Amino acid sequence: MPPQQTQGPPSTAEGPKLLEERSIGGIFVHFVAIPTGAVGAGLVYLVSTNEFTKRNARNALDWHLTVLGLTVVTFGSLFAYAELTGQGATDIAVLPSPLTTVASVLIPVLLSVWMLVWFWTFIVGFIAMGKATFGTAWRYPLTPALVDRFAPHVSLPGGWPLLIVVYTVLAPLIIGTVFFGPRDGAMFFASGFALIGLIMVLTPFAGVAMYLHGERTRPADAAWHPSVVVYIGAPIVVAVTGYVLSATFTDSINPAGDAVYVLLAAFWVSSLVYVVRWLTTSRS
Incomplete structure (x- = not known):
């Protein structure tokens, strides 16, 4: 065998x-x-x-x-x-x-x-x-x-910081329109869609722009070395704190919604500080 x-x-x-x-x-x-x-x-x-x-x-x-x-x-x-x-x-x-x-x-x-x-x-x-x-x-x-x-033909003049600048300009305008704008008609619906766009599109992309500029595209010999974790993480911590405070110490029926507004406000401040620091150090 x-x-x-x-x-x-x-x-x-x-x-x-x-x-x-x-x-x-x-x-x-x-x-x-x-x-x-x-x-x-x-x-x-x-x-x-x-x-x-x-x-x-x-x-x-x-x-x-x-x-x-x-x-x-x-x-x-x-x-x-x-x-x-x-x-x-x-x-x-x-x-x-x-x-x-x-x-x-x-x-x-x-x-x-x-x-x-x-x-x-x-x-x-x-x-x-x-x-x-x-x-x-x-x-x-x-x-x-x-x-x-x-994609090869898309470029931002000034790089990723331009998107952060756009965010710092548009965010307060949208929030102001939502809170103080008309309560009916086409403008009311437009402000609602703008708020959704701010939360779902502009804010995430501004955060990514901050990360890409701070960690990848910024020259290695730049005078300013931003701590991107702080600029992005601090607003999240503030928003979580706002949620806890709203749920614990207020009668709010929507603490999560309150936390979203806190996040937008905190991230706007963070973005504004980032832009100011970038402008002052890039020209020095």
Whole structure:
């Protein structure tokens, strides 16, 4: 009888190699981007240094930018249709009847496509997450390469501090409009959307801009070496303290909401100090 060949244990060389090629950020960016959209994917793309994470964040960002564009077109068309047919704030119908008929068909189609795409976002997000688990940076289907095409051409005059300056200017204007602006009409709704944008978009990106400038793009021989952890962490500590005080010593029905306003105020002060320090040291 021919001698039996014994097989040794399966090689585990592929396992460690796979672990070296993938990253936790590259896997979970797809999951994070499902509820946060282009904002979450964009933040991960900006702060990531791992190539695998960056490629996955780029793929997620391409998809969610496409979805964002579809969202703007869909609800922009819906808003324009309502205003031009006298169903909005103006109560003035100026859209000709033939165009009204076409729009009344097109708007439901756009809304249906938008809902289908958002449902599909969950599916492709989890598919991409599964692919990343096994070391593949999977491109979402039917997605244009927006990041690779336009990112090299995007630049901020003055670098990341410009975004922090924009934040220090816009934040008090938005908060002031929310508290002291009109309580009805289009301006009221605009201020509400602006507040959401301040909380969900501008504040996170200002924090990332602070981190990128303080830790990466600032020249090594710069006269000022900011402690980014303090500038970003201190407002968070203040917000947590505000939440505890509001929940413990006041009759507020929404301590979390109070903490958000405290966070915005504290981060605005932190950003203002950062900008002043940057301006004074860069000119010295």
